[in-house]
Amino acid sequence: MHGNEPAGVQALELMFKMLEVEPITNPNFKYCGRILGLIGNLKAFKEGKRFLKKDLNRQWTLENVQRIMQSSETALDAEDQELKALLELIRAEIAEYQPEKIILLDIHTTTAYGGIFSIATEDPESLRIAVELHAPVIKGMLKGIKGTSLHYFNTQNFGIETIPIVFEAGQHQEPLSVNRAIAAITNCMRTISAVEAEDVENRHDSLLIEFSKGLPKVAELVTTHSILPKDDFQMKPDYKNFQIVKKGEVLASDKNGEIIAVEDGLILMPLYQKQGEDGFFLVRKVDY
Numbered sequence: 361m362h363g364n365e366p367a368g369v370q371a372l373e374l375m376f377k378m379l380e381v382e383p384i385t386n387p388n389f390k391y392c393g394r395i396l397g398l399i400g401n402l403k404a405f406k407e408g409k410r411f412l413k414k415d416l417n418r419q420w421t422l423e424n425v426q427r428i429m430q431s432s433e434t435a436l437d438a439e440d441q442e443l444k445a446l447l448e449l450i451r452a453e454i455a456e457y458q459p460e461k462i463i464l465l466d467i468h469t470t471t472a473y474g475g476i477f478s479i480a481t482e483d484p485e486s487l488r489i490a491v492e493l494h495a496p497v498i499k500g501m502l503k504g505i506k507g508t509s510l511h512y513f514n515t516q517n518f519g520i521e522t523i524p525i526v527f528e529a530g531q532h533q534e535p536l537s538v539n540r541a542i543a544a545i546t547n548c549m550r551t552i553s554a555v556e557a558e559d560v561e562n563r564h565d566s567l568l569i570e571f572s573k574g575l576p577k578v579a580e581l582v583t584t585h586s587i588l589p590k591d592d593f594q595m596k597p598d599y600k601n602f603q604i605v606k607k608g609e610v611l612a613s614d615k616n617g618e619i620i621a622v623e624d625g626l627i628l629m630p631l632y633q634k635q636g637e638d639g640f641f642l643v644r645k646v647d648y
């Protein structure tokens with residue numbers, strides 16, 4: 361979805377190679393289903409930018425998708441064209457393969473270091489798969505933002521059981537983010553029985569469990585700080601994902617002055633890049 365997040369793309373390229381060679385050493389290996397790897401925003405990816413015109417992962421509202429699908433290519437801007445191409449391709453695959461079920465694993469990375477996490481929808485199946493990825497699961501994120509893939513990829517819009525999960529693999533440029541994305545894809549394939557558990561190596565679990573040590577198993581959204589380019593938003597330096605913040609702590613500033621934490625909580629996705637519509641999120645641990 362974001363052109364400046366190459367880890368998921370590299371992970372998929374490696375995953376396809378691994379799936380190809382696996383039967384050579386493991387003749388009983390079988391992949392049940394079809395896996396499709398997609399680069400969400402191809403134009404932005406080629407330029408290494410989050411987006412060209414607007415954030416592709418905020419365009420998936422019903423009205424917007426409808427508008428885009430009814431417009432001619434020339435009337436659309438870069439991200440509209442990307443969304444149209446994605447949906448046309450996915451719909452063609454559905455028509456041809458006729459799946460019983462669709463699982464969308466949307467892989468991202470963040471500008472901040474520290475902490476991988478998954479985002480689930482209210483669908484219990486989404487939460488179940490997210491928990492199996494062995495990273496903290498954030499609930500309630502859909503209330504904080506609009507038009508993400510999690511909002512659009514549901515059973516209602518596709519007419520087939522459709523379950524989306526987001527996986528945040530770490531910092532954009534961290535080499536380990538690729539390994540963690542591979543581990544998350546592997547665990548996802550195992551959880552949905554696309555591959556047999558005995559064909560999956562434990563190191564995929566260990567890598568994610570090790571990295572999630574000390575982080576909450578499930579957390580929920582407390583607040584979102586949305587921003588506009590003209591706000592001149594500046595995050596205070598060195599915040600990491602899941603860092604504890606206290607009510608009243610100065611987290612950032614903009615043209616109106618200081619921005620404080622409205623509650624005690626854990627900070628998520630503090631923004632350290634120019635493009636983006638969310639300054640930071642606050643979450644709190646919940647019992648699961």
Ligand SMILES: [Zn+2]
Nearest residue numbers: 362365468469
């Ligand atoms: Zn992203």
